[in-house]
Amino acid sequence: MKPIISAEHFLLIGHILSMAFGLAGLLIVLPNPEFVVNLPEFGKTAFAWSMAGGGVVYMLLATAAVAVYAYRTLGLWHWLGFMVPAIALSLCSELLGTSTGFPFGHYRYLTGLGYKVAGLVPFTIPLSWFYLGFSAYLLARAGLASRQIPNWVQYVGAIAFGATMLTSWDFVLDPAMSQTTMPFWVWEQPGAFFGMPYQNFAGWLGTGTVFMTVATLLWKAKPVTLPRTQLGLPLAIYLSNFAFATIMSVAAGIYIPIFLGVILGVVPAIAFYQLARAGASQAAMQSSDEMVATEITEIASVKVPIGVMPK
Structure with a gap:
């Protein structure tokens, strides 16, 4: 079990470092061509690699981290039971969107995110739906499970909050990533929300x-x-x-989506995390109290035979 946990930590750290490296390239190196010219050969090679495949690497690392975590904590069935529909259905939705404009609006992907399925959708995009969607859903599900509410309310609430938290991340990410110095997708029919159509959020x-x-x-x-x-x-x-998307938005001078994302995404995520931990602590204390009560009852029920006195 310990090697699996170590692998999770390694993949998570790699994911975060890859995002940080990508941010440095997009926000510091790319807007300053003279900086690239003055880099040593190793630096130029690293920058070229980052621009060509940096986005692919950080998504693959996140996918691997969440997959290993899901397998360890939930088991094979529940890991695949989320990952397969998340990737398959989001890919179908993205293919439909890039082909017809439904359900997100008219847009198309550029380069930088890996091989495109059917020449339309980078294979990494459905992976991001999986690892962000799983994280949001599990936080909501675990937090609601710590409350004394009916199971069906937990299920519906986890879906509603999970989908909202996932969408809140896109509030912040989409405007910045489509308007950066090196955009990764473009809106062919710009909308009223910082260049995006409101239809995108419904999608x-x-x-x-x-x-x-x-x-x-x-x-x-x-x-x-x-x-x-x-x-x-x-x-x-x-x-x-969310921090990656926030930094990109701040660099682009876009702030309102950050506020919306914090209210609808970050605050619920942290709240559900705290609820789950508090519920676990309460359950542990209750279990401990029950064990003590059981031991006292067992001791009190011991009968000493008449005429037999303990020495």
Whole structure:
């Protein structure tokens, strides 16, 4: 078990460092060509690699980190029960969107995010739907499970909050990534929300809701024990990716989406994390009290035979 946890930490750290390296390239190196010219050969090679495949690497590392974590804490069925519909349905949604404009609006991907499926959607995009969607959904599910509410309310709430938290990340990411010095996608029909159509958010919310609903139904096929005290990785994935998007937005002079993302994404993510931990602590204390009460009852029920006195 320890090697698996070490692998999770290694992949998570690699993911965060890759994002930081990518930010440095996009915000410091790329806007200053003279900086690139003065770099040593090693620096020029690293910069070229970063521009060509940096986005692919950080998404692959995040996908691997979340996959290993999900397998360790939830098991094979629940890991694949979320990952397969998340990747498959989001890919279908993206292919439909880039082909017809539904459900996100008219847009197209440029270079920098890897091989494109059907020449339209980079293969890394459905992976990002998986690792961000899983992190958001699990935080919401574990937090709600710590409350004394009916199961169906937990399921519906986890889907609603999970999809909203996923969409909130896109509030911040999409405007900046489509308007940076080196954009990764463009809107062929710009909208009113910092260049994006409002339809985009409906598409994100709808796509997230669909694959989270499918995952919820698949998870019901087998009992699941939610990792209430081991939610550090999904929280780190969510917050680090939100921080990446925030820095990109600040650099582009875009602030309102950050405020919306914090209210609808960051605050609920941290709140659910704290609720899950508090619920686990309360359950542990209750279990301890029950064990003590059981021991007292057992001791009190011991009968000493008449005429037999302890020495």
